[in-house]
Structure formats: structure tokens, C-alpha cells
Amino acid sequence: MKKILFFTFFLSSLNTFYGQKNSSRAEEIRKQYKIPELAYAVVSSDSILEIDALGFQRYKSSHKAKINDIFRLGSITKTITSYIATTLVKEGKIKWDTKFFDLYPELKAESNPEIYNITLQDFLTFRAPIPTWSYGNETPNQQEIKGNNQEQRYEFISWFFKQKQIVTEKQDWYGSNPSFVAAGLMLEKATGKSYETLVKELGKKLNINFGFGQPNVTDVNQPWGHDENLKPEKPFVNYKLNWLSSAGNINVNLPDFCKFTQMQLQGLLGKSKVLSEEEFNKMHFGFPEFSFGWYSEINENSGLKYSFHYGNPGTFLTKVYICKDINKAFILFANVQSEEADKGLMLLLSELQKQYGG
Numbered sequence: 606m607k608k609i610l611f612f613t614f615f616l617s618s619l620n621t622f623y624g625q626k627n628s629s630r631a632e633e634i635r636k637q638y639k640i641p642e643l644a645y646a647v648v649s650s651d652s653i654l655e656i657d658a659l660g661f662q663r664y665k666s667s668h669k670a671k672i673n674d675i676f677r678l679g680s681i682t683k684t685i686t687s688y689i690a691t692t693l694v695k696e697g698k699i700k701w702d703t704k705f706f707d708l709y710p711e712l713k714a715e716s717n718p719e720i721y722n723i724t725l726q727d728f729l730t731f732r733a734p735i736p737t738w739s740y741g742n743e744t745p746n747q748q749e750i751k752g753n754n755q756e757q758r759y760e761f762i763s764w765f766f767k768q769k770q771i772v773t774e775k776q777d778w779y780g781s782n783p784s785f786v787a788a789g790l791m792l793e794k795a796t797g798k799s800y801e802t803l804v805k806e807l808g809k810k811l812n813i814n815f816g817f818g819q820p821n822v823t824d825v826n827q828p829w830g831h832d833e834n835l836k837p838e839k840p841f842v843n844y845k846l847n848w849l850s851s852a853g854n855i856n857v858n859l860p861d862f863c864k865f866t867q868m869q870l871q872g873l874l875g876k877s878k879v880l881s882e883e884e885f886n887k888m889h890f891g892f893p894e895f896s897f898g899w900y901s902e903i904n905e906n907s908g909l910k911y912s913f914h915y916g917n918p919g920t921f922l923t924k925v926y927i928c929k930d931i932n933k934a935f936i937l938f939a940n941v942q943s944e945e946a947d948k949g950l951m952l953l954l955s956e957l958q959k960q961y962g963g
Contacts, residue, residue, distance in 0.1 A: 627960070628657045631953055635660050638949025639835060642670045642828050644859045644938040647957055650870040653863055654933075654961070662828040662940070664835045673858045675820035675827045676938040679916020681923050682855040683785050685815070685865070687729050687898030689803050690792055691888055694725075695880060699795035701726040705787055708794040709759075716766035728788040729897045731778040736770045738783050740845050740919055747844050754847050755799050761848040762786050778895045782852040789851025800851050811868060813861040817854050818846050830920025833943035838920045846918075853918055859938055866925055866934045873912075873929035889927070904928075906955075907963055917942050924950055931962050 627645075635643040641664045646656040658670040678685075693699050702724045706713040713721065720735060727733045750760045765783050772779060789800045796803065801817060808815040820827035821840045829837040846854045857865075871877050872885035880888075888897040889912035895901075899912040909928050916923040922939040935957050937950045957963075 626655055627953075627957065628659065630956065631657065632659050634949045634953050638945050638952075639943070640939045640941055640946045640949055641831055641835070642674065642938075642940045643949075643953075644670065644672075644674065644676065645953060645957070646859055646863050646936045647961055648863050648867050648870070648934050648936070649932045650867055650874055650876060653860075656859060656863065658859065662826070663837050664831055664941075668826065670828075672860065675816065675824075675856050675858050676923060676940065677819065677830065677856045677916070677918050677921040678853070678862070678923050679918035679921060680782075680853045681914045681916045681925060682851065682853045684869075684898040684914050684925075685804065685807070685855055686785055686789060686792075686800075686851045687888060688869075689807055690725065690729055690788060691880060691884060691897065693792060693795060695884070699725060699791065703791065703795075705791060708791055712763050712766060715763075717769040719769075720766065723787075725788055725791050726897075728784040728791070730892045731780050731784055731895045732892070733781070733784050733787075734772045734776075734779050735765075735781050735783055736768075736772060737779075737781045738765060740843070740849070750844070750848070754801070754850070755793060757844070758786060758790060758793075758800075758848055758850065762790055777893065780895070782849050785852035786849060792851075804855060811864055813857065813864050815861075816856045817850065818842065818856065820856050828940040830918075831941035832920055833941075833945075835941065853916065859936065862925075862936060862938075866927065866936060869927060870929060870932060870934055873927070874932065904958070904963065907958065909963060911963075917947075922946055922950060924954065926954060926958075926963075928963050933961050933963055935961075935963070 631645055642660040642662055644658040647654040658672045658674055660670050662668040694701055704722055704724050723733045745764050750757050793800055804815050821829050831837055872880055875882035889899045890896055890901050899914055901912045903910055909930050911926050911928050913926040920942050922942050924937045927934040935954055939946050
């Protein structure tokens, strides 16, 4: 009898965890919008309501999608960096009003005077008026930036701040990757640990296996990213990904990212043992439009308030939308970056939101 009861419980748990009622529709969207692999999940603070991975790890291959496939998060990395920063502020390791040049005074003299007073909070909320920079920028090149991973990030931000570029048009916020590179360096200095170590330590606490870079570099049997022409990106170590580690270089599988998202929902609902409900609300909604790693908006159809982020690092697309008012979050991953694929993900998101009251 005990064995039967256990087996029944196991099946029930498995069905709850791997609910797939929208799989057929997701597969239609995947094919229509030319997405090699599409993975999606709907979660509440304590349950995975449905989750699935569809298609193929590589275009025109026989490598079928698996639920534990790893995807590059792109800019969703910023939500993880912001969470780590919030916990370090809570622990007294650093303050929101700590200035970058308080920690790196040796870089101040040759840097842009416009950023002398920029703080950790300014960087993490995109309130630092600095220019944009991303993977497509040609300068600096690999020969100009030397050292190990940490040293390269230091050299990169030193180079970036020396450019003395200013944003002439005042904006409510400035979406620049180097803001999060600078924030990551501040966290490294405050703790004496590399950014990678801080992320791994968080992963250990949450039972999440965070990695970095292209998934197929360490395992060719993981998803390959694709460009808008569906050309697979071959395994190679892109040095610019390291420079932007705290802004957009984390990779993770969907079930593990569900854990991180559920932790955010739990915190927003006042159920976290690490941070208060007020601290989570500040992280997600403390500033208009973009707060500590999280965008926010009112859904046009439902009138509900969402915090969200998305990643588009060249050959992957990722999205996470959280609505604490209905205790739901929606996660979508694709191993291609194109306008067509983005439309497909947004269509699936809209349909999932309608079904789950969002």
C-alpha cells in the first residue's frame, strides 16, 4: 500500500511540474515564427503550473529539445546582479550611495568628471548618464584589454570612463550595459570576490546551476544560438561576453530559472526570509519604468502591473514577466534572435497571460 501511495504521489507531482496544456499551441508558434527551440514556463510563488521545451537545439538537426537545456539569459542577467547587490547592501558590505570612485579612486583623474558622483544605486537603476556599449561595438579590441577575467573588466571600464563621452539629451533613465559592468566591479571590490564567485554562491543557496557564456562552449549537446538567418553560432569564447558578465553573460536552464523567478515572487508577496517585502518592492518598482534590474509597466489589456526583463544577446531571446497581484510569472526562452521570433514569443506570452488571468 505504501508503495502504491508513493507512486501515486510521484505521478501527481510529475504531472503538476510538467504541465503542458499549451504545448501544442506553443509548437505551432515555434514553427510559424521559425524558432529552432522554444522553452516556456508559467509559475506561481510555490508551483510550476506548466513547463515545456519544444523543437531542436540546432536548426535542421536531430538534436531534440530537452527540459534541462541551457539558454543564455542576456540582459536578464541584470536582475541577478541587482539581487546580489541588494543582499550585499542588506549585509552592510556596501551602500546604495557608495560612489564608484570611492572604491576605485585611482581611475578618477582620467575619467569623465560627469560621473564623479555616480553611485551603486545610479548604476543599477540606469540613472547614470553614460553612453551605450554592447557586443557590436568595435572598440576597444582584445589586444587593448589584458589580464584575467576580473582584470579585463577593470581595464574595460577604465577605458570606457576615459572616453569622456556625455549624454547631451537628458533622459529619465539611460539603458547602458557599462552601468552594470561598473556595478559588478563595485560588488567585486566590496566583497573581495569575483563576480562569477558571487553568482555561484547565490546559485548554491538557491540550488541553481548558473553558468556563463554560450552553452555550447562547454557542451556541444546544449542549444546553439542562431542569428536572424537561422545560422547556428559555433562554440567559441567571446571575450566581450566576459567584459559584460554582470550585464548579460549568465546562462541557466529553464527549471532553474523558474526557481529564481519564484524566489522573486515570494519576496514580492512578503514570503522571503532574506529580504523584506519592502526591499523586493523597491527592487522591482522603486523607480519609474526601470528600477534595480527590473522594468515595470501596466498591461494594456488587463490593467495589471508587471515587472519584467528581456534578453537579446545576439543569438538568443529570453523574457520574464512577473505579476505579483495574481501571483504568476511567465518565462519564455528561444535559441534565436530575430524580429520574427520576438513576435512569436510575445504572441505566446499574450495567450498565456489571458489563460492565467494576467
